Amino acid sequence: xxxxxxxxxxxxxxxxxxxxxxxxxxxxxxxxxxxxxxxxxxxxxxxxxxxxxxxxxxxxxxxxxxxxxxxxxxxxxxxxxxxxxxxxxxxxxxxxxxxxxxxxxxxxxxxxxxxxxxxxxxxxxxxxxxxxxxxxxxxxxxxxxxxxxxxxxxxxxxxxxxxxxxxxxxxxxxxxxxxxxxxxxxxxxxxxxxxxxxxxxxxxxxxxxxxxxxxxxxxxxxxxxxxxxxxxxxxxxxxxxxxxxxxxxxxxxxxxxxxxxxxxxxxxxxxxxxxxxxxxxxxxxxxxxxxxxxxxxxxxxxxxxxxxxxxxxxxxxxxxxxxxxxxxxxxxxxxxxxxxxxxxxxxxxxxxxxxxxxxxxxxxxxxxxxxxxxxxxxxxxxxxxxxxxxxxxxxxxxxxxxxxxxxxxxxxxxxxxxxxxxxxxxxxxxxxxxxxxxxxxxxxxxxxxxxxxxxxxxxxxxxxxxxxxxxxxxxxxxxxxxx
Ligand code: NAI
Ligand code: MG
Numbered sequence: 001x002x003x004x005x006x007x008x009x010x011x012x013x014x015x016x017x018x019x020x021x022x023x024x025x026x027x028x029x030x031x032x033x034x035x036x037x038x039x040x041x042x043x044x045x046x047x048x049x050x051x052x053x054x055x056x057x058x059x060x061x062x063x064x065x066x067x068x069x070x071x072x073x074x075x076x077x078x079x080x081x082x083x084x085x086x087x088x089x090x091x092x093x094x095x096x097x098x099x100x101x102x103x104x105x106x107x108x109x110x111x112x113x114x115x116x117x118x119x120x121x122x123x124x125x126x127x128x129x130x131x132x133x134x135x136x137x138x139x140x141x142x143x144x145x146x147x148x149x150x151x152x153x154x155x156x157x158x159x160x161x162x163x164x165x166x167x168x169x170x171x172x173x174x175x176x177x178x179x180x181x182x183x184x185x186x187x188x189x190x191x192x193x194x195x196x197x198x199x200x201x202x203x204x205x206x207x208x209x210x211x212x213x214x215x216x217x218x219x220x221x222x223x224x225x226x227x228x229x230x231x232x233x234x235x236x237x238x239x240x241x242x243x244x245x246x247x248x249x250x251x252x253x254x255x256x257x258x259x260x261x262x263x264x265x266x267x268x269x270x271x272x273x274x275x276x277x278x279x280x281x282x283x284x285x286x287x288x289x290x291x292x293x294x295x296x297x298x299x300x301x302x303x304x305x306x307x308x309x310x311x312x313x314x315x316x317x318x319x320x321x322x323x324x325x326x327x328x329x330x331x332x333x334x335x336x337x338x339x340x341x342x343x344x345x346x347x348x349x350x351x352x353x354x355x356x357x358x359x360x361x362x363x364x365x366x367x368x369x370x371x372x373x374x375x376x377x378x379x380x381x382x383x384x385x386x387x388x389x390x391x392x393x394x395x396x397x398x399x400x401x402x403x404x405x406x407x408x409x410x411x412x413x414x415x416x417x418x419x420x421x422x423x424x425x426x427x428x429x430x431x432x433x434x435x436x437x438x439x440x441x442x443x444x445x446x447x448x449x450x451x452x453x454x455x456x457x458x459x460x461x462x463x464x465x466x467x468x469x470x471x472x473x474x475x476x477x478x479x480x481x482x483x
Contacts, residue, residue: 189337344394
């Protein structure tokens with residue numbers, strides 16, 4: 001008799017003993033932690049447990065941070081050789097690696113993402129960004145960006161909650177390598193790893209004021225954007241706020257880079273390796289709960305293989321383990337905030353109301369915390385909101401096509417243009433498709449691969465400028481970046 005083979009996973013919880021979270025935090029200004037005035041709670045979205053109280057920076061604190069950054073720029077950092085700056089960046093990278101487990105646990109507690117991802121993706125990539133840019137610090141004149149490049153001065157950096165430490169690394173590492181000093185604001189729901197990074201700056205004996213971290217919400221972000229003492233703004237977040245920032249800096253001397261939303265097409269041609277494509281679809285939309293600007297949120301399937309792909313996709317989705325982010329076997333963790341969950345629920349409801357068919361993976365969701373089962377919508381048309389708007393959650397909209405040109409037309413029919421995926425066995429078809437697609441990053445027979453050497457950024461409403469690689473470096477140097 002044949003027995004069905006099934007593998008059940010025993011719980012494999014990561015210990016949180018490695019982190020010590022303070023009941024209350026201040027800001028990191030001029031190399032020191034300074035007490036905040038007002039505070040707000042930060043919670044674990046998987047349990048709704050209050051982890052700590054985070055300070056809300058107002059005008060006085062932002063002023064102090066900008067002043068500290070300016071002083072560090074004029075007296076220390078701009079006078080230091082690239083080789084010396086590089087030493088600090090290498091030191092920071094090594095300390096991040098040494099404290100990787102602490103960073104991973106803290107990120108998972110504060111953000112809700114699976115420990116497997118914070119441990120294997122976020123933290124190693126964040127360290128890699130510091131290592132990569134440490135290497136550039138003394139070689140700027142060989143980057144092909146001119147022989148007498150100059151930093152902007154003080155950079156104001158505002159980051160989102162989906163990859164808190166990684167987005168900090170994308171911002172801080174190139175800024176420092178190019179010779180700028182920074183005032184950075186993490187997102188209000190995920191400040192803890194940025195505050196741990198401040199400790200790393202102290203441990204690395206980074207000169208006071210080179211990195212300043214102020215915490216707070218959009219009002220703090222706006223104070224940074226509008227501060228006359230800041231020379232360059234770097235922002236990652238919603239297109240809505242990106243537009244506000246673009247307007248705010250339009251008539252100033254400030255240079256700006258914006259990394260905004262997306263609605264990426266993941267195109268599966270009929271000759272693709274279907275099993276691999278199914279893995280790529282899952283990774284494309286369910287990685288990090290779908291809280292990914294470059295997520296493959298529109299699956300564009302050739303009609304001849306649509307039934308086969310959907311059947312295999314549903315079977316694969318039924319095996320996704322949703323639950324405790326601190327469990328090492330978890331694939332999909334908690335939605336980062338109640339607000340984001342509300343947005344996902346609202347957009348999914350619009351999908352049903354507009355006539356698309358909803359299917360969610362069968363899974364037991366925890367009673368406390370913010371959760372959403374991996375979901376797909378079939379029968380989606382280009383007019384549906386779920387085909388046009390960024391859901392930023394574990395929700396996939398499926399469209400179909402008959403001819404390759406139709407796939408491209410559908411893929412490009414969006415105000416965004418951050419990323420795309422193409423699955424085909426044929427190299428010529430991949431090259432043809434990638435040339436037609438209006439997207440900054442295009443993956444062929446894979447998805448969501450990141451590397452500090454590779455520029456990342458979008459077309460159209462997905463943003464201005466690039467981050468990573470030589471292109472990203474140029475944004476932190478005068479006269480060569482996107483101004
Ligand atoms: P958001 O754009 O409001 O927040 C991102 C960062 O900007 C946070 O640090 C926030 O405090 C700051 N901020 C907010 N208003 C600001 C202002 N007026 N001036 C300066 N800084 C400001 O994003 P939110 O509200 O958290 O998410 C809303 C939607 O945005 C999501 O549902 C998703 O669709 C999209 N989003 C996209 C991200 C991406 O990586 N492209 C990241 C986060 C959100
Ligand atoms: Mg917002």
